[in-house]
Amino acid sequence: DALADQHHRLGVFLAALVESATGNRELWIAALGAPPRAPKPAAAWQREARIVAAYRDRYTITGPTPLGPPAESTAQKLDAARARRALDQARHLAEPVPTEPASTPRGPERATPSL
Numbered sequence: 001d002a003l004a005d006q007h008h009r010l011g012v013f014l015a016a017l018v019e020s021a022t023g024n025r026e027l028w029i030a031a032l033g034a035p036p037r038a039p040k041p042a043a044a045w046q047r048e049a050r051i052v053a054a055y056r057d058r059y060t061i062t063g064p065t066p067l068g069p070p071a072e073s074t075a076q077k078l079d080a081a082r083a084r085r086a087l088d089q090a091r092h093l094a095e096p097v098p099t100e101p102a103s104t105p106r107g108p109e110r111a112t113p114s115l
Contacts, residue, residue: 014050017057027064028056032087033094041093048090055083 021029032049036042052066059076061068066087071080 051086
């Protein structure tokens with residue numbers, strides 16, 4: 001059926017946008033966090049990333065922030081709210097970013113007085 005075919009092609013297009021952005025290390029996709037390694041969370045992250053990509057494509061957002069400038073029309077505001085939820089969910093699903101252990105500041109070493 002034509003509608004199912006169109007839906008499939010849109011999914012392939014959005015997946016390609018996400019893959020390209022990830023491969024090119026674009027800032028907007030980095031803002032979603034690292035995709036999870038486990039299959040189910042990874043699929044959920046991809047789904048949320050495609051929603052953000054669809055919003056960016058529809059409103060021709062090309063800048064580094066995931067959602068671009070503030071929405072103007074009522075329709076865009078509704079779409080932006082959905083994209084914001086997807087962005088938040090992707091961040092929630094994302095792999096934690098490894099952090100360096102905080103170094104504790106040390107003062108000058110002092111010799112212990114001998115008695």
